[in-house]
Amino acid sequence: MTEPPTQHSHRPPHPPSPPPPPPFPGSGGAPGHGSHGHSPTHGHATVPLDSTAQLLTRVTAQLSTQLSLVSRNGTRRPMDRTRPPPAAGGPPTPYAPGDAPPTLLVVAHGSRDPRALRTVLALLDRVRDLRPGLDVRLGHIELNRPLLPDTLDGLRGADAVLVPLLLGRGHHVKHDLPAAAAAAPFVRTRIAAPLGPHPLLVEALYGRLVEAGWDAADQGDRRTAVVLAAAGSRDPDSAQDTRRTARMLEERLGGVPVVPAYASAATPTVPAALRRLAARGRHRTFVASYFTAPGRFASAAAGAAPRTAALPLGAHPAMARLLLHRYDQAVSATAPAEAVRLLASA
Numbered sequence: 433m434t435e436p437p438t439q440h441s442h443r444p445p446h447p448p449s450p451p452p453p454p455p456f457p458g459s460g461g462a463p464g465h466g467s468h469g470h471s472p473t474h475g476h477a478t479v480p481l482d483s484t485a486q487l488l489t490r491v492t493a494q495l496s497t498q499l500s501l502v503s504r505n506g507t508r509r510p511m512d513r514t515r516p517p518p519a520a521g522g523p524p525t526p527y528a529p530g531d532a533p534p535t536l537l538v539v540a541h542g543s544r545d546p547r548a549l550r551t552v553l554a555l556l557d558r559v560r561d562l563r564p565g566l567d568v569r570l571g572h573i574e575l576n577r578p579l580l581p582d583t584l585d586g587l588r589g590a591d592a593v594l595v596p597l598l599l600g601r602g603h604h605v606k607h608d609l610p611a612a613a614a615a616a617p618f619v620r621t622r623i624a625a626p627l628g629p630h631p632l633l634v635e636a637l638y639g640r641l642v643e644a645g646w647d648a649a650d651q652g653d654r655r656t657a658v659v660l661a662a663a664g665s666r667d668p669d670s671a672q673d674t675r676r677t678a679r680m681l682e683e684r685l686g687g688v689p690v691v692p693a694y695a696s697a698a699t700p701t702v703p704a705a706l707r708r709l710a711a712r713g714r715h716r717t718f719v720a721s722y723f724t725a726p727g728r729f730a731s732a733a734a735g736a737a738p739r740t741a742a743l744p745l746g747a748h749p750a751m752a753r754l755l756l757h758r759y760d761q762a763v764s765a766t767a768p769a770e771a772v773r774l775l776a777s778a
Contacts, residue, residue: 534591534622535567536759537583539609540724541598542575547726549576551746552597558752573608580609584616591620593762595755597724599628600673602665622765624758627724629676632754634684637677637720639750640742641685646718651686657714658685659705661733661741662722664694671698674722681720689714695729702736718742724751 536559540552552570560568569587571580571594584592594613596605605626613621627633638646641658650656660678665671674692682690693705700708702719709717719737723730723744734741745751 533566534593534620534763535569535587536563536755537569537571537580537587537592537594538755539580539594539596539598540570540572540576541604542572543725543727544575545725545727545731551725551744554747555597555751555755558747558749559755562752563756573604580612581615584612584619584621587616588618593622593624593759595624595758595762596626597755598626599633599662599677599722599724600626600665600667601669602626602667606667606669622762624762626673627751627754627758629673629680630754630757631680632750632757633677633745634680636745636748636750636754637681637722637742638684639748640745641718641720644718644740644742646685646742648686650716651688653716655714655716656718657689657691657709657716658682658718658720659702659709659737660690660692660720660722661702661730661736662692662694663729664697666697677722690720693733695732702733706736706738721745 538552538556538559540548543549556568556570560566569583569592571578571583573580594609596609598605605623609623613619613623637660658681660674660681662674671692674694678690678692682688689709691700691705691709693700693702695702706717706719709715717738719733719741721730721733721742721744723733725744725746727744730744
């Protein structure tokens with residue numbers, strides 16, 4: 433931080449001294465903006481505006497500013513690392529290495545099922561255990577408090593990365609989160625990618641299936657199959673993400689068929705998918721719950737399962753690692769500081 437200029441309350445007792453020399457190139461330009469920033473001594477004589485010293489001062493200041501935009505290897509520095517501090521009351525300065533890390537703001541959908549909030553809070557505790565000292569907060573799109581706008585309001589003047597606790601590129605990720613961020617210009621926000629598809633999600637799904645009775649011996653059984661029960665969306669990108677996760681889980685299970693099915697907005701439904709598999713001789717079927725927390729859709733999918741359905745992903749350790757992975761991706765992105773970015777899924 434630049435020190436304030438030193439104030440001199442006395443006048444020289446003798447005739448005025450010669451004007452101070454111009455700033456040394458690289459010292460930060462005009463007085464008051466360098467590393468020390470002492471003000472010149474004020475006498476009765478002043479330097480004319482068009483004097484050589486004054487012109488040199490201006491040239492030095494402009495040259496110093498331009499040089500600050502160039503790295504030692506001759507390339508231009510990213511603008512979000514060279515931008516001057518904002519005016520009082522403006523948005524916060526861009527995050528830079530060495531500063532306090534941005535807040536990780538987990539954005540959950542919300543549910544009327546009281547188990548959902550308990551599950552999400554347990555997941556956030558896992559995240560905090562993995563990254564001590566990181567400010568981790570929660571905001572809901574609907575149905576539960578705190579709502580996302582309220583959490584953003586409590587982060588005025590701060591940096592935050594919004595990490596969707598959502599599994600694909602649906603309406604909430606594409607529209608609701610950017611709209612909420614745009615409505616909070618007093619917080620510098622970035623939006624991370626949704627959680628899926630990703631291998632860590634597959635590990636969480638596999639772990640839940642094992643808890644529900646899946647055994648490695650099932651991999652060679654031609655009667656075995658898995659239904660990946662998801663919430664469903666009218667967005668084709670969301671359906672594509674779910675199908676990709678199904679293929680990844682199929683590989684993880686050694687080639688056992690994994691069929692995506694949906695609780696709403698898309699087909700097939702979970703009961704329809706189970707009937708189709710049975711018609712093909714796949715009578716030993718498992719239902720993998722592709723939901724972040726308990727709720728109405730997860731309960732409906734479990735009710736259709738011929739045996740115990742796998743639990744939702746919930747606070748599985750892989751989920752906590754994935755939230756931090758998406759956060760780290762967003763923090764390390766080189767996008768402009770002001771832009772609210774939807775990062776590509778990776």
